[in-house]
Amino acid sequence: MKKQKVNRKYNFPDADLYQMCMDAIRLAKRDLAHFKEYNYDGRRLKGFHDRCAKFIEGPDDDELLGDQMIVTDKKYEAADQVRHAVRSVMTRVRMKFSNRTGRYRKFGTAKIGDMTDAQLLFCGRRVIRVARAQWPFLEETGLNEGHLEKLANACKRFEQAMNIQQDKVADRDIAVESRIDIGNLLYDEMIKVCDIGKDIWAETDRAKYDAYCIYESNNEQKIIAKSKQS
Incomplete structure (x- = not known):
């Protein structure tokens, strides 16, 4: 049976996904004591970080093309x-x-x-x-x-x-599909981290709550990235 085409779950470049994941990891490390209440410990966070590192070190589609x-x-x-x-x-x-x-x-x-x-x-x-x-x-x-x-x-x-x-051509197709699979896994994990973070601070700290918010569109992501740099 032919495998179904894999689609991205996110609407922004892989580089932005990586940066968003790293931001989420940084915030989760800060709030790790609270995260443990959700059975999300440092070991799982390290695994998330390691997958991000592997993701960014692999060849992207420009290289393969x-x-x-x-x-x-x-x-x-x-x-x-x-x-x-x-x-x-x-x-x-x-x-x-x-x-x-x-x-x-x-x-x-x-x-x-x-x-x-x-x-x-x-x-x-x-x-x-x-x-x-x-x-x-x-x-x-x-x-x-x-x-x-x-x-x-x-x-x-x-x-x-x-x-x-x-x-x-076949190698590129396989690599692109694999990269999408990994990217989707990272995206799902990032969403979990951010959902936990928002739940932690929803009623006590608006600024920390907002830091865990995900902006789905590329334009929104660019705006929030610029605001963080300024």
Whole structure:
């Protein structure tokens, strides 16, 4: 069964979530004696802190996307090498066969510029196979095993680049989902801490009560963050 997409429970950036969690932890440490009345002790608070540290130290989506873009560029370069090697072979094929003949069309390179990665890889290997099958006709054009070996190596590098890129895409998807899962756990724990804090001070200290309030919108969070810095 396909796993359902994981959605964030919060509407602000991960960096803001981290800072909000750290603020909540700082307040809870101050009020730890009261928190123990809710069976929330220092050990649990330390576990919360450790999860926050692990969360912020992990790669974010910008880093993962950058890695994906790097290997994608390498895949594009490998694809260009395949196209160049194919065209080098086909230049010699045209010296022998008109592009309207069946022998030429067997190579299947007419739309090489519009092919998907899989189609291009398939095309490169087909060109090698068809060229070898028609070797007696093409030898006089200067086509030799070196040209086909160059194309074969280009196809091999391209396939490797395709696999690496697909792995990076999958790694990013997994990492993003994992980060959302962890972020949601931190958010839930922060809400628990803040609910306890508000309950502690609801009737005795308005300022301490307000310090535990969570602002759900990003704009509200920016306003409260600026007020704390001023």
